[in-house]
Amino acid sequence: MATDQAGSDASEGDAYEQFENRVRRISNVGNAAGILRWDQEVVMPDEGTPARAQQLSTLSSLSHELLTADETGQLLDELEDTDLEDEQAAVVREIRRQYDRETSVPQELVEELSATASNAHPTWKQAREEDDFEQFAPTLEKLVELKREYAAHIDPDADPYAVLFADYEPYIDLETAERVLERLREKLVPLIDAIQESDADLATDAFAGEFDDDDQEALARDVLDSLGYDWDRGRLDTAPHPFSSGTQFDARVTTRFDEEDLLGSITSTVHEFGHANYTLGLPDEGYGTPLGEARDLSVHESQSRLWENHVGRSRPFWEHFLPVARERFPSLEDVTPEAAYEAANQVYDDNLIRVEADELTYHLHIVIRFEIERDLIRGDLDVSEVPQVWNDKYEEYLGVRPETDAEGCLQDIHWSHGDFGYFPTYSLGSVLAAQLYAAAEDDRGPFDEEIREGEFDDLNGWLREHIHQHGKHFVTPELIERATGEELTADYFLEYVESKYGDLYELEDY
């Protein structure tokens, strides 16, 4: 029964058919779990959790068992000795990688990690509430230790942080990521200094005031309409922590509304549109295999950041969108596009919180987390030193020093989930967004005029052609090379921010 249990019809068809059938089942189980998680965040009644947790745990173990079954390994071995079409080989490459990682880690360790992480969450939350790092430290130590163990199972000879990073970004090597982040630190620290010393006074109060939630929701739908969101394959709902999820047939967006933060709901909606729009650009015929799945975190984030920043924070966007916004909020009548543009791009000089950061300082928040988690995992830094090092780095890079751990090293949820190696993908996403946007403008001419007209098909067409339609066909470096003609580089992002903020803040040397 083993075969039948793990992959139905595995006895029929040739090896690739059997393999693809098995891959589709794994994908369908994963997509079903995605719907259950969306439901949990968006519509599930409060007391549904105990049953939902069991349903998700069963689906995840079934998916693990399908992937790590002997039959999967046998089919992979057989197919790797077979002459396959290019796309078939890509599917085999992606599943082989997952198979090798999941089979190399003992199930007991996986379960201990997930149990430790579940318990870590409330501990972290309380420690943050009580501003008491000591409460969280032992749990953090345990998570670091388990993650090092986990990395050693996957590759005992490799840098454990590189192994963990590869869980989120499998095909961009850590050296490249480090080079990019290092470059951001070198260039952004002086740029931010210059901005903080600048006398330019930006109009920052364009969106001051209170804005009704229902009108904000109507405006969020206007945003999605105007960007070309396909409502026949998606929907908009609210969630405490906005996210988007789904497949090319059903890619849903969530956002949040704060009566005092209209700008935040607009930028968050545009950001999530970027994610969903990538998913909707994946080929229908690829559904169920990696050919119909998005590339990894950095590429996904490049799509949300491209729309949020290069489109949504641009002058022409506000020239186009402000009249739309005025329809919902007549109080914006006297706001000029320039004022909206400046409000959407102000750089805070005293920001300690990553999720409240602007487009520029954001990356120093990331660099700090990256340097700390890398040293923790490599054993070069002790958990007890984290608060001190954190605060020193904030002072050095951003010129601000947290007075509490709550607004310092306890602010993010990621480490409490055992997510070490995740943070860099945020900055890599922004860097790639700038590189892709430059390449797109290089191909199709500048988009400003079109954006001013509320016309986004040309830009989106380029993204569909060069990124979305390829799914996981190409590994990330090849995808980037084919789309931009270059390997991943911070140059375009730095040019973009230096010219944008040099102009906004009237900086002489930029």
Place this chain on the structure above:
Amino acid sequence: MATDQAGSDASEGDAYEQFENRVRRISNVGNAAGILRWDQEVVMPDEGTPARAQQLSTLSSLSHELLTADETGQLLDELEDTDLEDEQAAVVREIRRQYDRETSVPQELVEELSATASNAHPTWKQAREEDDFEQFAPTLEKLVELKREYAAHIDPDADPYAVLFADYEPYIDLETAERVLERLREKLVPLIDAIQESDADLATDAFAGEFDDDDQEALARDVLDSLGYDWDRGRLDTAPHPFSSGTQFDARVTTRFDEEDLLGSITSTVHEFGHANYTLGLPDEGYGTPLGEARDLSVHESQSRLWENHVGRSRPFWEHFLPVARERFPSLEDVTPEAAYEAANQVYDDNLIRVEADELTYHLHIVIRFEIERDLIRGDLDVSEVPQVWNDKYEEYLGVRPETDAEGCLQDIHWSHGDFGYFPTYSLGSVLAAQLYAAAEDDRGPFDEEIREGEFDDLNGWLREHIHQHGKHFVTPELIERATGEELTADYFLEYVESKYGDLYELEDY
């Protein structure tokens, strides 16, 4: 790997633990599929269907493989030779039954049936639209033939219709069901005749007029509030065909709104509340096994009918609820509770459509379908004869003759799904509802006064104690016997309708 694939940890714990672990996984997969189906009916975007169909098909084959795995059979054999606790034995009994049925039918036949049914649906729909039974006849023949084959695999020596009936109602034998339906026919035909000859003129226009959908939704929430629905474990949405689904942690209700049919949305909401309220009464600790699952279709329908008819169509309910309804719809100001009661209980003398039938004629619609499908499956009736026989029976039992097959034998979706043996459970549900309500009043005194006060805890407490909390612990006849002291009987339903309608229509002999 077989064991690990079919039931993780199947190597740990004693046989019952291994077995229960496997049962919980099957249940979790089924409940996950339930959420996917709710999502599809209620919130899924239009074009999500292709992916959803694949996700559901994968979950259903995984569930089938877990159930029919060799390990399941071995554990069942071992446990049946073990001295088990009463509740454990009940779980083994329920899974054994499912295991025997699913292992006895070849997977090819299951797949042919499901493929034929999927294709039958559009064929039936078009035939109905074009009022052309001939178009549907060949498909119906094929479905009948496949279902006879299916029944023969399960028990070659049994009456095939009895085998199919047991798919929906496993523990009530067909003889009992036939005896009940026969009794309904004998007694209801003359009662309905008498009503049709009665001169009593009921106030039937209490709910005439147009009623805004949003206000109807607010009122539907009032209905659920007043019946005691637990919003922390449920929600209300709209769906074209109202249903309820979920678990004891999350039991959701859907309803529909028609501006010209306020009464319909109220009664449909009360009906679905009855289903969800049963689910919410299942024991939390039983989640994932049959001990935490509802008994079969007739018992489930008894819960919806009890609330819809014995509560929602009663005089005291309208004395309680009309003032609530007036808050939403001031136009109801001049409607009296008596007029609302009469409108909610009028018997139509020219009704051809089951889903539009009243509480009384409804059962003759069922009897007709039951007699026809039984004879089809037994081979005593040819598909080509169905329209003629259908129309003759309508004339004989209800005194009306359909002029078209669209409003005749093509009106219901069930046969196009291959659902033969399902219809009787609707009437058995009403019959059981009356029997349970009588037993509850016998134990707790009449509920009229409480219902008039909008107080339903006493009635619901009795249902929790005697029905809901037992899940599938007892087989249906034992559950009924323990709750009512008798076996299933039509007596209480007939007493109820004869006194209710005898009074409403001023019938001398009733």
